[in-house]
Amino acid sequence: MRSRFIVALAGATVLCAPAAFAQKTYDISKVTITGNKSVSTDQLMAVIKEHPGQHATVADILADRDAISKVLEADHVQGSVSPKIVTKAGKSEVIFAITDEGVHTLAPTTVAPKLHAEIFVGNKLISTDKLVAASGLTPGEELSADKLKAAEQGIAEAYKQSPVPVGITIAGANTRRDNGTYDITWTIVEKRKHRPAGSDKDPN
Secondary structure, eight states, rough: OOOOOEHHHHHHHEEEHHHHHHOOOOOEEEEEEEEEEEHHHHHTTTTTTOOOOOEEEEHHHHHHHHHHHHHHHTTTHHHHHHHEEEETTEEEEEEEEEEEEEEOOOOOOOOBBEEEEEEEESSSOHHHHHHHHHHOTTTOBEEEEEEEHHHHHHHHHHTTTTOOOOEEEEEEEEOTTTTEEEEEEEEEEEEEOOOOTTTTTTTO
16 A cells, blocks of 8 residues: 555645654644544554554654554555644644555466376386376476376276276376475276186187
């Protein structure tokens, strides 16, 4: 949140108080916060150092403005904080007028995970190199649910084309590495199918 400071005194608006004015001390009778919608008044009042019955300079009030701004910034509230000093009969009311434009947060940026390596466990009938080729995944490429599904289908297809009849189950699990890439572990359970009696004999 960018803050703007405006001091109202005896009907005048001062944008930049001269040094002598900044050192003037005000007898605070009241502190008010107006215009806040996104953050509770109690939360903002809790960070203000000046209270009724105390004396404060413009520098003190500017510090309170900055403290309020930090609370609003932490809650992603857009707008401005404008302190005003209204003095009557030697007593001064400090008003922090907030222009509350609501909460604005940046949309989260999603970075697709990248593959480091594939690990195959339980494969005996087909070599790991052949299964890596069948999965279609390459180290460094971005992963997605669709790509992992296609990789699993590619592995299953490689087993279908195997000369040895075998039924399989495939389970994939990912492990995040320190550098943010992922290892995919494919755990395969092979179960050989029994050929029907005489199916391997020459019918002639």
